[in-house]
Amino acid sequence: MAPLHHSSALLVKYRAGPDNQEGWFLPNDDLRHLEHPDQAARRILKEQAGIDDATLKLAEIESFMGNDQTWHLIFDYLAFARTMTVLPGKAVAELRWFEIDKLPPAADFAHHGWGRTVLVKHALAKSAASVNV
Numbered sequence: 399m400a401p402l403h404h405s406s407a408l409l410v411k412y413r414a415g416p417d418n419q420e421g422w423f424l425p426n427d428d429l430r431h432l433e434h435p436d437q438a439a440r441r442i443l444k445e446q447a448g449i450d451d452a453t454l455k456l457a458e459i460e461s462f463m464g465n466d467q468t469w470h471l472i473f474d475y476l477a478f479a480r481t482m483t484v485l486p487g488k489a490v491a492e493l494r495w496f497e498i499d500k501l502p503p504a505a506d507f508a509h510h511g512w513g514r515t516v517l518v519k520h521a522l523a524k525s526a527a528s529v530n531v
Contacts, residue, residue, distance in 0.1 A: 399425045399439055400517050401477045407517055410446060411492040419508035435473040443477055447493055448485025452477040457520045476520055
């Protein structure tokens with residue numbers, strides 16, 4: 399999930415990082431039983447950042463084999479927040495908005511910069527699409 403507000407993106411650091419990873423993440427969580435990915439995206443925004451007013455767009459579905467040899471599906475959403483006001487959830491140690499052209503380096507992100515790569519790809523595609531309208 400990539401929460402965006404104009405030219406900024408919201409990143410999160412968790413108290414206990416998923417997969418024992420440290421650093422910046424895009425807000426994320428597992429799907430709950432019978433939960434639709436759209437519902438999960440809204441829940442994650444609310445629970446982790448206190449954002450309850452955003453327009454969602456599914457940008458991509460990624461699939462890959464995880465380290466535990468199970469198949470993973472990642473639903474990459476863009477969340478266009480109406481405000482930059484955030485409230486960290488219980489599992490969140492830090493939330494911060496960054497200008498997309500001033501993101502932390504890949505080494506400061508969990509999973510070898512994967513979230514940064516995904517964010518830049520989708521944010522740049524969003525910018526290009528708005529220029530071509």
